[in-house]
Amino acid sequence: MSSPGAPIKEPVPQSSPKGPQVDIRTKVSRLDKVRAQLIAITAVDLADGNFELIYSFFSKSQLVNLRFTVADGYEIDSIADMFPGAKNFEREIIDLFGLKFKGLEGGLVIMPSANIVAPLRKSSSPETPRTRARRGSTDALH
Numbered sequence: 001m002s003s004p005g006a007p008i009k010e011p012v013p014q015s016s017p018k019g020p021q022v023d024i025r026t027k028v029s030r031l032d033k034v035r036a037q038l039i040a041i042t043a044v045d046l047a048d049g050n051f052e053l054i055y056s057f058f059s060k061s062q063l064v065n066l067r068f069t070v071a072d073g074y075e076i077d078s079i080a081d082m083f084p085g086a087k088n089f090e091r092e093i094i095d096l097f098g099l100k101f102k103g104l105e106g107g108l109v110i111m112p113s114a115n116i117v118a119p120l121r122k123s124s125s126p127e128t129p130r131t132r133a134r135r136g137s138t139d140a141l142h
Helices: 024-033 086-097 129-141
Strands: 035-047 052-061 062-071
Touching: 024 052, 024 062, 035 086
Parallel strands: none
Antiparallel strands: 035 052, 052 062
């Protein structure tokens, strides 16, 4: 038993084969209930097989950032049904980082036919078909 006045510890997320399970929807739904506005969803490649997702909201004259760490290959719950603008942010993250959101496909920023795969991953090669084509055309000029 904990002593009176002791801080309450939140439960530790259960691990899955792909990393910790993240309940993004539960935390974001609290902001939906107070009618917060979604400002942006961004991702950061932590270069250790994990990604940090940052959900930014404007609520009651304050900027609120919710941060979640997800493992590569983990299928993230979409919040597009709660915040319709989230769909474009999530699709952008699919295109640029190769992460997966349940029920969504990429194609917002990078057309699937472009053969560019997750250019903002730290493990991504800076060479793309477009840069190879550009390099080939400049080589022909010299």
